[in-house]
Amino acid sequence: MTEKPPEKSGRTSYGERRKQRIDELAAASVDETPGVSLLASAWRRLRRNPVFLLGLAITTIFVLLAVVSPWLAPWDPAANPLIDEVRPQTNPVPGPEPGHPLGGDDRGRDLLSRLLVGSQQTLIVGVLATLFGLTGGVTLGTLAGAFGGWIDSLVMRIVDVMLSIPSLLLAFSIAALFARPSQWTVIIAIAVIQVPIFARLLRGSLLAQRVSDHVLAARALGVKPGAVVFRHMLPNAFGPVIVQATLVMAVAIIDAAALSFLGLGNPDDRQPEWGQMLGRATEFINSYPHLAIYPAACIIVVALGFTLMGESLREALDPKSRR
Amino acid sequence: MIRFIVRRLIQMVGVVLVLSLLLFFWLRSLPGGPVSAILGERATPARREALEAALGLDQPVYVQYLKFLQRAAQGDFGVSTQVLPGTDALEIFFMRLPATLELSFFALVLATSLGIPLGYFAARRHGSAVDNSAIVMSLVGVAVPVFFTAFMLKYFFAVEWNLLPVSGRQDPGLDATRITGFFVLDGILTREWDAAWDAMLHLVLPSVALATIPFAVIFRITRASVLDVLEEDYVRTAEAKGLTARVIRGRHVLRNAMLPVTTIIGLQVGGLLAGAVLTETVFAFGGIGQALYEAFRDKDYAVLQVLIMAAAAIYVFVNLLVDISYAIIDPRVRTR
Numbered sequence A: 001m002t003e004k005p006p007e008k009s010g011r012t013s014y015g016e017r018r019k020q021r022i023d024e025l026a027a028a029s030v031d032e033t034p035g036v037s038l039l040a041s042a043w044r045r046l047r048r049n050p051v052f053l054l055g056l057a058i059t060t061i062f063v064l065l066a067v068v069s070p071w072l073a074p075w076d077p078a079a080n081p082l083i084d085e086v087r088p089q090t091n092p093v094p095g096p097e098p099g100h101p102l103g104g105d106d107r108g109r110d111l112l113s114r115l116l117v118g119s120q121q122t123l124i125v126g127v128l129a130t131l132f133g134l135t136g137g138v139t140l141g142t143l144a145g146a147f148g149g150w151i152d153s154l155v156m157r158i159v160d161v162m163l164s165i166p167s168l169l170l171a172f173s174i175a176a177l178f179a180r181p182s183q184w185t186v187i188i189a190i191a192v193i194q195v196p197i198f199a200r201l202l203r204g205s206l207l208a209q210r211v212s213d214h215v216l217a218a219r220a221l222g223v224k225p226g227a228v229v230f231r232h233m234l235p236n237a238f239g240p241v242i243v244q245a246t247l248v249m250a251v252a253i254i255d256a257a258a259l260s261f262l263g264l265g266n267p268d269d270r271q272p273e274w275g276q277m278l279g280r281a282t283e284f285i286n287s288y289p290h291l292a293i294y295p296a297a298c299i300i301v302v303a304l305g306f307t308l309m310g311e312s313l314r315e316a317l318d319p320k321s322r323r
Numbered sequence B: 001m002i003r004f005i006v007r008r009l010i011q012m013v014g015v016v017l018v019l020s021l022l023l024f025f026w027l028r029s030l031p032g033g034p035v036s037a038i039l040g041e042r043a044t045p046a047r048r049e050a051l052e053a054a055l056g057l058d059q060p061v062y063v064q065y066l067k068f069l070q071r072a073a074q075g076d077f078g079v080s081t082q083v084l085p086g087t088d089a090l091e092i093f094f095m096r097l098p099a100t101l102e103l104s105f106f107a108l109v110l111a112t113s114l115g116i117p118l119g120y121f122a123a124r125r126h127g128s129a130v131d132n133s134a135i136v137m138s139l140v141g142v143a144v145p146v147f148f149t150a151f152m153l154k155y156f157f158a159v160e161w162n163l164l165p166v167s168g169r170q171d172p173g174l175d176a177t178r179i180t181g182f183f184v185l186d187g188i189l190t191r192e193w194d195a196a197w198d199a200m201l202h203l204v205l206p207s208v209a210l211a212t213i214p215f216a217v218i219f220r221i222t223r224a225s226v227l228d229v230l231e232e233d234y235v236r237t238a239e240a241k242g243l244t245a246r247v248i249r250g251r252h253v254l255r256n257a258m259l260p261v262t263t264i265i266g267l268q269v270g271g272l273l274a275g276a277v278l279t280e281t282v283f284a285f286g287g288i289g290q291a292l293y294e295a296f297r298d299k300d301y302a303v304l305q306v307l308i309m310a311a312a313a314i315y316v317f318v319n320l321l322v323d324i325s326y327a328i329i330d331p332r333v334r335t336r
Helices: A015-027 A038-048 A048-072 A111-147 A149-164 A168-176 A181-210 A213-220 A225-261 A274-282 A289-317 B001-027 B033-039 B045-055 B060-071 B087-125 B131-141 B145-162 B182-189 B193-232 B234-240 B243-268 B269-283 B288-298 B300-328 B331-335
Strands: none
Touching: A015 A181, A015 B045, A038 B131, A048 A111, A111 A149, A111 A181, A111 A225, A111 A274, A111 A289, A149 A181, A149 B001, A149 B300, A168 A181, A168 A225, A168 B060, A168 B269, A168 B288, A168 B300, A181 B331, A213 A225, A225 A289, A225 B145, A225 B269, A274 A289, A274 B145, A289 B131, A289 B145, B001 B060, B001 B300, B045 B060, B060 B145, B087 B131, B087 B182, B087 B193, B087 B243, B087 B269, B087 B288, B087 B300, B131 B288, B145 B193, B182 B193, B182 B243, B193 B269, B193 B300, B234 B243, B243 B269, B269 B288, B288 B300
């Protein structure tokens, strides 16, 4: 491996860069202020950080909206009360009118209701993709980081190869494997591209743990190897993984929109999802841009919320920022 | 230095080999299996049988893989069924490559020439309004889906205000001479200045859309890197010696801060390839990205195979170049 100075980066960084950033995050989990737990000291700083609070507010509102939207929405998102006004030639997209403040979509469904309820599927896609990616990555990373040796080499070579394909391209390829696209294929495609990132992150974190004093102490006391890994190493290695998971939420929601735009998204749109709404709306974008702008605005705000939260979490967990 | 390069080359060959293995299994598990995948659904039984025999699907898996490798090494990835029916898949790649290279080049130039100066000034005025607004801009930049940026640029600048061309690479009415396939370069070489200018105008919107994410990344790396360097002892020493601000900026700060930035610029290639799929599709730019989109949409797996393999190979190769250039710039890298 080559050695490079640590840097900060944005969402899209690849290969060596990505590896590097992952390693950098991993390193942030050790080297703590003595006596204060990592999370406690991070929280003390976060509590006063306006960037973090803004991100937290956006994401909280988003999650609340996803929960209560079925009661908030004036119409059923699958019903088409405006279908009589849809004229494929003259008026494909009904405009705003009393009872439908944002108008309808090309199938006569109430746009506002679809946007509100869309938060639900968007949250589900984001959470499940992150969760699956996290589970896969944590499993691989634990195998590699906790046991070392040939298992480590094997797992890390696989991870390196996965990181060598531009991530969105990998997602397209995986989505293409399914004969029939659905919400699940979108979730799986996005989850798989997160696996190598989480795996590398956790491995780096665990490697740093292996040589730390508390693990040495546990070993010396005769704690079983399994217990050392699961009770003493993993809990301490999770900080950077949580940060990454927060950032991945934003990526997942944006990538779901890209997949939808490329025709690899869920074709069944009775249950609306913002990415899918945006992807489909591009068909009418030059005559009816508002159809795309509303879901896009929702995606941008929510993605920004998760990014703000993730970036400020990362800064709070970074030992360099504690000076 | 030679040993370092050789070691990296061997690593690269390993990655490409594993990639080919992945691609092999990818092709086998596509809906309908490799024969339908390569020939498409409408293939005649005779052609199917011929291909099955040619692929050796009756033989053991490892023999099939070796055959696959052999054909791939000879550039034989099959024939396009949908994107340009009947054309060799590899040929499509080479036909479409110049458009994407041209677009990526302009996007990268744009991202770099804006990102580095802005990153430097944001770091110098750390915590100021300039710094904060630039950070907000870069955060919003990565939160906007690339294809939406592209559509909005197209909607306002091309459709509403009619300032720039809506799509394509050049006005077909110009009937420009083609030499290299790079339209701007062709125009300059043949002294058809109107053709070169027209191609430039067609490049503006797609490259701005494609540049947003690399710009945000380059800006933030530059800013973080300059901030780090500004705290170094040698900068303080330079200031204490009474060197002029210009010398400190050029020789002490920027030269050291550019190390991580050079790396990141090279590594944006992966992002550009993925972004090109979205941007080229929006602007009907006719490069590799659009070909990828068409191949995905129409399930033209022969073309997909070439393009995915090529994209990964280009990406791995650029990474290698970046690592080598980094080793040249920074001798510390070579020691490990």
